[in-house]
Amino acid sequence: MIDIEVVLSPALLHLAEVKNKNVVVIDILRATSTICTAIHEGASSVRAVDSIDEALILRNQGYVIAGERNGHKIEGFDMGNSPFECMNGLLTDKKLALTTTNGTKCITAAMIAGASHVIAGSFLNIDATANWLKTDNKAVILLCAGWKDKVNLEDSLYAGALSKKLLNFNQLKLECDSTFMVLDLYEKAANNISEYLTKSSHYQRLSHLHHQEDMEYCLTENKFTTVVGQKNVEMFKIN
Amino acid sequence: MIDIEVVLSPALLHLAEVKNKNVVVIDILRATSTICTAIHEGASSVRAVDSIDEALILRNQGYVIAGERNGHKIEGFDMGNSPFECMNGLLTDKKLALTTTNGTKCITAAMIAGASHVIAGSFLNIDATANWLKTDNKAVILLCAGWKDKVNLEDSLYAGALSKKLLNFNQLKLECDSTFMVLDLYEKAANNISEYLTKSSHYQRLSHLHHQEDMEYCLTENKFTTVVGQKNVEMFKIN
Numbered sequence: 135m136i137d138i139e140v141v142l143s144p145a146l147l148h149l150a151e152v153k154n155k156n157v158v159v160i161d162i163l164r165a166t167s168t169i170c171t172a173i174h175e176g177a178s179s180v181r182a183v184d185s186i187d188e189a190l191i192l193r194n195q196g197y198v199i200a201g202e203r204n205g206h207k208i209e210g211f212d213m214g215n216s217p218f219e220c221m222n223g224l225l226t227d228k229k230l231a232l233t234t235t236n237g238t239k240c241i242t243a244a245m246i247a248g249a250s251h252v253i254a255g256s257f258l259n260i261d262a263t264a265n266w267l268k269t270d271n272k273a274v275i276l277l278c279a280g281w282k283d284k285v286n287l288e289d290s291l292y293a294g295a296l297s298k299k300l301l302n303f304n305q306l307k308l309e310c311d312s313t314f315m316v317l318d319l320y321e322k323a324a325n326n327i328s329e330y331l332t333k334s335s336h337y338q339r340l341s342h343l344h345h346q347e348d349m350e351y352c353l354t355e356n357k358f359t360t361v362v363g364q365k366n367v368e369m370f371k372i373n
Numbered sequence: 374m375i376d377i378e379v380v381l382s383p384a385l386l387h388l389a390e391v392k393n394k395n396v397v398v399i400d401i402l403r404a405t406s407t408i409c410t411a412i413h414e415g416a417s418s419v420r421a422v423d424s425i426d427e428a429l430i431l432r433n434q435g436y437v438i439a440g441e442r443n444g445h446k447i448e449g450f451d452m453g454n455s456p457f458e459c460m461n462g463l464l465t466d467k468k469l470a471l472t473t474t475n476g477t478k479c480i481t482a483a484m485i486a487g488a489s490h491v492i493a494g495s496f497l498n499i500d501a502t503a504n505w506l507k508t509d510n511k512a513v514i515l516l517c518a519g520w521k522d523k524v525n526l527e528d529s530l531y532a533g534a535l536s537k538k539l540l541n542f543n544q545l546k547l548e549c550d551s552t553f554m555v556l557d558l559y560e561k562a563a564n565n566i567s568e569y570l571t572k573s574s575h576y577q578r579l580s581h582l583h584h585q586e587d588m589e590y591c592l593t594e595n596k597f598t599t600v601v602g603q604k605n606v607e608m609f610k611i612n
Contacts, residue, residue: 142524143385146384146385282388283388290550311573312523312524315558318562319554319557334553335548
């Protein structure tokens with residue numbers, strides 16, 4: 135039986151016992167969707183970094199550097215934070231360093247807190263991720279990146295969707311009220327996630343920035359089966 | 374139009390702009406339900422205090438002192454944290470000082486953060502509270518006390534119920550994803566809140582402590598119309 139806990143904001147991560155658990159970091163729009171896409175499209179690794187300066191140093195070590203702040207590409211960077219920028223062979227065998235407003239900070243926080251694996255959560259590979267977690271058979275924390283520590287709908291919804299998949303394996307130990315909340319939220323939205331999310335604050339924010347195509351892509355389930363995780367300082371294909 | 378924001382845990386309060394807004398503190402099981410009951414039953418005021426020592430000092434100033442830690446009555450205190458202890462005229466014209474694991478800390482935190490009024494949230498007077506907020510016509514923050522900073526179901530559910538009441542006045546400005554979440558949660562649970570909450574972690578915790586009667590009482594809607602709020606250091610009847 136897998137013990138599961140949902141953390142709705144990075145500001146609540148200190149309340150969870152992270153050590154030796156698998157932590158799924160969830161920044162659906164768009165960091166963790168983009169990371170999964172980059173690895174699926176052939177990047178050799180993705181390194182989540184907290185600061186722009188750290189990324190600039192890594193560029194000197196041969197990394198392609200990508201990132202956004204407040205939804206905008208960082209000036210002087212090779213790429214923004216769109217999954218489409220990872221396609222068409224542009225990242226084949228390249229090492230990518232990514233820094234974003236919310237998601238990449240959660241990846242480093244979860245590693246520092248002692249996670250067994252940190253997994254990049256996305257709808258794009260949700261079934262493969264659920265299967266990997268089932269097989270690895272460790273307690274799981276679903277860490278929603280939110281927006282600047284505020285709880286958001288799309289990350290909570292994915293936490294519900296993944297909890298549901300794990301529940302379907304009949305392996306879930308539920309003692310966490312946040313898990314009940316996201317499961318019910320997902321049930322409410324499952325029929326049409328895109329439509330449901332039109333009310334979310336970040337969906338509105340990205341719409342204003344003309345990222346409609348990114349959002350539709352990031353909400354598509356099971357486009358690929360690559361599972362992306364991190365044991366030390368880089369994210370790789372782990373299945 | 375009332376702007377409304379839901380804060381799912383006290384650990385997220387620093388993300389909200391509290392100044393000059395009405396803050397409804399929600400600790401349904403049981404602190405804010407008990408505070409509303411105490412005032413309705415004739416207590417002249419309730420003072421929320423953070424520490425046991427602070428309560429003991431107030432006893433020397435004539436206060437009745439009440440409180441719990443981890444669901445248990447504090448040794449040597451006059452009362453625990455059950456609403457039933459406030460009945461039968463025991464508190465008539467008395468000043469009560471209350472300290473609890475979660476709720477009372479939120480009341481002091483909201484005051485310190487500059488709230489206009491801090492309101493004690495409970496199902497027992499939900500319609501009267503909604504009407505008062507509508508009339509006062511200030512932006513509202515619904516602050517869920519949770520359990521030791523963790524998000525819980527019953528406080529989130531009340532936040533959804535109160536948001537729905539305010540929404541029915543057609544006066545709600547919704548830009549907060551947490552508000553959407555609790556509204557959907559409430560919709561899911563509205564038909565039978567008691568049954569829905571049997572899965573919640575704190576419901577289980579209190580059941581083990583034989584507080585079944587307290588829980589049924591605290592989940593009853595509109596037993597009275599007294600609205601309880603705080604402008605300075607004490608909570609009073611404000612309607």
